[in-house]
Amino acid sequence: MILLVLIASVLIAAVTIYQYREQSRDYHQDRMLRKEEQIKQSIELTLQKTTYPVTTENLELIFKDDIYEIASVQKMNFNIYDLQGGLIKSSRPKFEIDSLSLCLDAEVLNNLHRSSKKRYVEEKSTAGYNYQASYTYITDYQFKPIGILNLPYFEDNSFNDKELKEFLIRLTGVYVLMLLLAIGLAYFISKYITRSLQTISEKLNQTELNKRNEKIIVDNPSQEIGKLIVAYNEMIDELEISAAKLAKGEREQAWREMAKQVAHEIKNPLTPMRLSVQSFERRFNPNDPDIIQKVSEYSKTLIQQIDTMSSIASAFSNFANMPAQQNETLNVVNIVKLAVDIFNENYIHFSAEEDSIIAKLDRTQLIRVVTNLVKNATQAIADVEVPNIQVSVAREGEYVKLTIADNGVGISEKVKEKVFEPKFTTKTSGMGLGLGMVKNIVETYKGSIEFSSEPLKGTEFIVKFPIAKEKESTEKQA
Numbered sequence: 286m287i288l289l290v291l292i293a294s295v296l297i298a299a300v301t302i303y304q305y306r307e308q309s310r311d312y313h314q315d316r317m318l319r320k321e322e323q324i325k326q327s328i329e330l331t332l333q334k335t336t337y338p339v340t341t342e343n344l345e346l347i348f349k350d351d352i353y354e355i356a357s358v359q360k361m362n363f364n365i366y367d368l369q370g371g372l373i374k375s376s377r378p379k380f381e382i383d384s385l386s387l388c389l390d391a392e393v394l395n396n397l398h399r400s401s402k403k404r405y406v407e408e409k410s411t412a413g414y415n416y417q418a419s420y421t422y423i424t425d426y427q428f429k430p431i432g433i434l435n436l437p438y439f440e441d442n443s444f445n446d447k448e449l450k451e452f453l454i455r456l457t458g459v460y461v462l463m464l465l466l467a468i469g470l471a472y473f474i475s476k477y478i479t480r481s482l483q484t485i486s487e488k489l490n491q492t493e494l495n496k497r498n499e500k501i502i503v504d505n506p507s508q509e510i511g512k513l514i515v516a517y518n519e520m521i522d523e524l525e526i527s528a529a530k531l532a533k534g535e536r537e538q539a540w541r542e543m544a545k546q547v548a549h550e551i552k553n554p555l556t557p558m559r560l561s562v563q564s565f566e567r568r569f570n571p572n573d574p575d576i577i578q579k580v581s582e583y584s585k586t587l588i589q590q591i592d593t594m595s596s597i598a599s600a601f602s603n604f605a606n607m608p609a610q611q612n613e614t615l616n617v618v619n620i621v622k623l624a625v626d627i628f629n630e631n632y633i634h635f636s637a638e639e640d641s642i643i644a645k646l647d648r649t650q651l652i653r654v655v656t657n658l659v660k661n662a663t664q665a666i667a668d669v670e671v672p673n674i675q676v677s678v679a680r681e682g683e684y685v686k687l688t689i690a691d692n693g694v695g696i697s698e699k700v701k702e703k704v705f706e707p708k709f710t711t712k713t714s715g716m717g718l719g720l721g722m723v724k725n726i727v728e729t730y731k732g733s734i735e736f737s738s739e740p741l742k743g744t745e746f747i748v749k750f751p752i753a754k755e756k757e758s759t760e761k762q763a
Contacts, residue, residue, distance in 0.1 A: 286471040287464065294460035298453060305449045309440075313417070317406075317438040320361050321419055324436060327355040328423060339425040344432050345373050352376045364435040365423065370394050373432065389433070393420060397433070416440060478510075485513060492524070562587075614753055615651065617642045617685050618678050624655035625676050630663060632671075637678040642685045645753040650726045657723050658689040658746050665693030665744060684732070685752050690745040696738040704736070723748075 331351045337343040344365055348355075356362050356376035364375045370389030397405040397420045407418045416439040423432040488501050500518045570576065618637045625635045659676065666672035675690045696704065705724045727734045730750055738744035 286467045286474075290460065290464050290467045294456075294464075297460075298456060301452065301456065302449065305445060305452075309445045312445075313438065313440045317417060317419060317436065320359060320438070321421065321434075321436050323359050324355060324361070324363055325421065325423075325434065327359065328434065331355070332423075332425070339431065341367050341373075341431045344423070348374050362437065364437070366433040366435060368430060368433065370433070389420075389435075397422075403430075482510070485510075485517060488517065492521070612645050612647055614643060615646050615648060617644050617646070617651070617687070617750070620646075620648060620651050621655050621676065621678050621687060624652040625659065627656060628659060628663065630672075630674075632666075633659065633663075633674045633676065635676045639678075639680060642678060642680055643753055644685050644750050646730060646750060654723050654726055654748065655687070655689075657720070658748075661720070662689055662691035662693065662744070665695075666691050667693075669693055680752070681749065683752055684749040687748040687750075688745060689748075690743060692743040695740040695742055695744050696736075697740055701738070705734075 328348075331347060332339050335343075335347045337347050339347070344367070348365060352363075352365070352374050353376055362376045364377075365373045366389055367373055370391075370393070372387045393405065393407060397403065403422050405420045407420070409416055409418060416437060419436045419438065421434050421436075422430040423434050425431050485501055488499065500521055501514045573579070618639065618641060622635055622637070625633060655676070659674065662674045663672075666674065669692060671692075673692045675688070677688045679686045679688070705720050724734055727748055727750070732748065732750040734746065734748045736744060736746045
């Protein structure tokens with residue numbers, strides 16, 4: 286709208302200037318033609334009244350005094366030339382004759398001679414002013430040319446220029462007012478239009494697959510906005526249906542994977558148990574003097590396999606059913622040190638930058654995080670000649686940072702993306718649920734866990750938990 290107003294104002298100003306110039310040019314042409322006709326009529330009247338023969342040689346005598354009277358009556362000076370372009374008589378004062386051309390150019394004579402109307406108009410400019418000079422023939426009674434009438438016409442545009450300037454000033458005022466109105470109107474219209482679009486934009490930014498999204502409700506929307514809102518609301522309905530199907534499919538897929546993993550892990554101890562039973566059945570002899578020892582060995586084998594199955598069941602149970610969080614204000618430094626003290630290996634070292642870093646966590650789950658990470662580190666350095674595990678606690682901004690670093694075999698690039706996946710493991714024993722459980726605990730507390738590793742050089746896990754500022758300050762004051 287603003288651009289249209291500006292373009293319109295420029296176009297109208299340009300058209301106005303062009304129109305004024307055309308009108309001024311037409312006015313001066315018509316005025317010069319009228320004056321020329323009037324002077325020619327006065328000249329013809331003078332020729333009719335004269336007693337001198339009407340010839341070129343007598344023109345100076347015929348218009349000796351009458352030329353001034355004609356110029357005074359018509360209020361315009363003019364000149365009379367002979368047919369060769371020589372000046373015969375001029376109505377201008379004597380002091381102006383010095384600047385008057387005493388002989389016409391050959392070009393003027395040729396153009397006048399070739400003109401079908403026997404009239405030629407020459408446009409010139411001098412001293413910054415534009416003027417026109419018309420040339421026509423003076424004829425006798427038989428319409429034979431006896432001289433040339435020259436009428437210099439100076440264009441006085443001062444009045445038109447003043448009128449144009451005043452008009453443009455008024456036009457500018459009107460268009461400035463229109464521009465201000467257009468700016469205000471454009472602002473309110475755009476705010477009215479974008480109000481609904483802003484609402485839609487906010488809802489789109491808030492749309493997520495894993496939560497219930499609200500529909501858009503706008504009073505009296507335009508037709509286009511209304512269609513957009515209807516399309517969005519229909520998309521939300523379809524999104525909820527798709528999310529429900531996806532969640533159901535993910536749950537079913539997770540349980541299928543879990544069932545496969547449980548079945549696989551349970552089959553491992555069942556095979557040696559079956560072989561043991563079959564072997565015992567073939568070799569059982571009640572009269573064997575070593576029967577008691579053989580029964581005892583057979584029982585130990587079965588008990589070991591049963592314990593293995595029990596540990597498998599416990600691991601899956603711990604992963605699938607995390608115990609309810611018992612959040613309490615803890616000194617993370619003390620709890621981590623307590624968890625590290627469980628391990629008796631002398632190559633495990635603990636350090637802390639501060640004696641007390643307070644966070645609101647579950648004591649049992651924090652110990653579980655530490656023990657799982659330290660246990661993984663001890664398994665990674667099993668074949669290292671000089672093993673070393675560093676466990677440290679530090680404050681980093683609004684988080685408490687727990688670092689567990691080892692100089693073990695490291696993690697290869699191919700498996701880094703699968704480290705936190707349930708059931709994934711690089712060890713020959715275990716079910717690969719430890720790191721998945723650790724990640725679950727950390728993310729429950731809105732923390733983060735990440736790691737860096739280089740093959741044959743070692744691995745470093747970094748866990749961050751938010752710090753309970755209020756609790757910490759209260760404890761320090763106490």
